[in-house]
Amino acid sequence: MLDFISLSNDPADMACMEKFYALTLDSFQGSANERLWLKTNIKLARLWLDRKEYQRLSKSIKELHRACQREDGSDDASKGTYLLEVYALEIQMLSEQKNNKRLKGLYNKSLAVKSAVPHPKIMGVIRECGGKMHMSEENWKEAQMDFFEAFRNYDEAGSMQRYQVLKYLVLTSMLVKSEINPFDSQETKPYKSDPRIVGMTDLVDAYQRQDIKNYELILQKHKDQILDDPFIREHIDEVTRNIRTEALLKLIKPFTRFTLAFIAKELQITVEEVQDILGFLILDKKVHGKINANNGTVEISSRSDVERMEAMQEWSASLGLLWSTVFAPGDSGRGGGGGGEESAGIGRAVYV
Structure with a gap:
């Protein structure tokens, strides 16, 4: 009852x-x-x-x-x-x-x-909450493992929650930038063509191929299926930023100078978003260049310029170390007595 x-x-x-x-x-x-x-x-x-x-x-x-x-x-x-x-x-x-x-x-x-x-459903609940906890800490790999275990348990229990958790598993596979399709495993393969998760299936496929235009189209086409879940909605921006960052790096590779407007048009995002991504890449030293916010241009240093600058910095650091070693305060007093006179003699010889 x-x-x-x-x-x-x-x-x-x-x-x-x-x-x-x-x-x-x-x-x-x-x-x-x-x-x-x-x-x-x-x-x-x-x-x-x-x-x-x-x-x-x-x-x-x-x-x-x-x-x-x-x-x-x-x-x-x-x-x-x-x-x-x-x-x-x-x-x-x-x-x-x-x-x-x-x-x-x-x-x-x-x-x-x-x-x-x-009961497997109980373990599914525990693992799902564990996955969400790891996601809040941006520990994507641990979250991926927990969501897989949650899916496996829900699947064994015949719980409908398996579909939702499978979406979370797909989400984490994109966040860890895995090259392995989450639907390649024996447990998940039967769900690859399921209409309830087709949006996430297509999205991860476009993401792994770095096909940003198709990725954006899929996100719009299956907006209700993907973004209806508040948890996915909370983290999908990170995935979108990752694919845009990779697309931007690929796009600017042949150029030494370009405009922010050109990149924005190619990626179909705002100039502000382009500037934000580029600023992060420059700070992270993944792009060597300067943004001119006044005229909206970006100048990329050539690799030889960067290598020359790095070599100069290394040489300057070595020279500073040599200077501090040779002319360190108190060096002339080392050894005491006759040793002091010898040091002084050497000192005079250096300046002759």
Whole structure:
């Protein structure tokens, strides 16, 4: 009965469910059926999460944690599966609240639980939240690994969330600038032509071919499918900037002088965006040149000029080191006594 009524998403049913769970929990008072109490309380906590009632959820989570512990406060290994479900609920709450400091510790703690055989959907939830946590830290590689594990678990559980997480996996593969197509793996290959993710499939293909014009067209064509998700919308700008940066580097390669307007027209972006990308590349020493903001031109130093300048800087540094070594203060006093006279003699010989 509890499993059946928990399937409803109707707001009117939520209040009814709350009463139902409360009555069920009251009936367990004094009962020895602790596992049924745990299952019911976990379902009630999930209701608080769905309704974003974090204060009530926190209270339920504390109760559940206590129920999964021994008298000495350590985790009860026999309740490992329930403990992971509680961790998953708390991890989801912290992820939604963007409390990464607490989330990181709890995430690592959940992965350390070895006494459980969790439902794959629970592990999918934990891994998905872990991936989002890594993304917020711009740790793209770790996020990619977590999203792959989340997808694999959701797929095993038959959860529809696998489609959303697969999009996140594609997103991270672009952010790590991987040359391996995310749909080449045995687990993801069956979804390559799925209409629910065709936008991301085409996007990663254009990205890996560095086809910026097609990339921009796909982003517009599948705007609803790609940008409807707030998480993707938050990070897609980084992907777009990366492909524009690569396209700009390729475009300016033959030139020693060009206008910002020319690049903007070729890449179909604003002059301000071109200036921003070029400024970053110059600071990062990936482009050797100067931007003249007054007339909107850019002059690129030739490689020989750059090498000559670097050689001059190296020679200047070496000369400075030699000067400080030969004429270091107090050198004439080294050795004391007769050695001092000898040093002085050498000093005179140098100036003769």
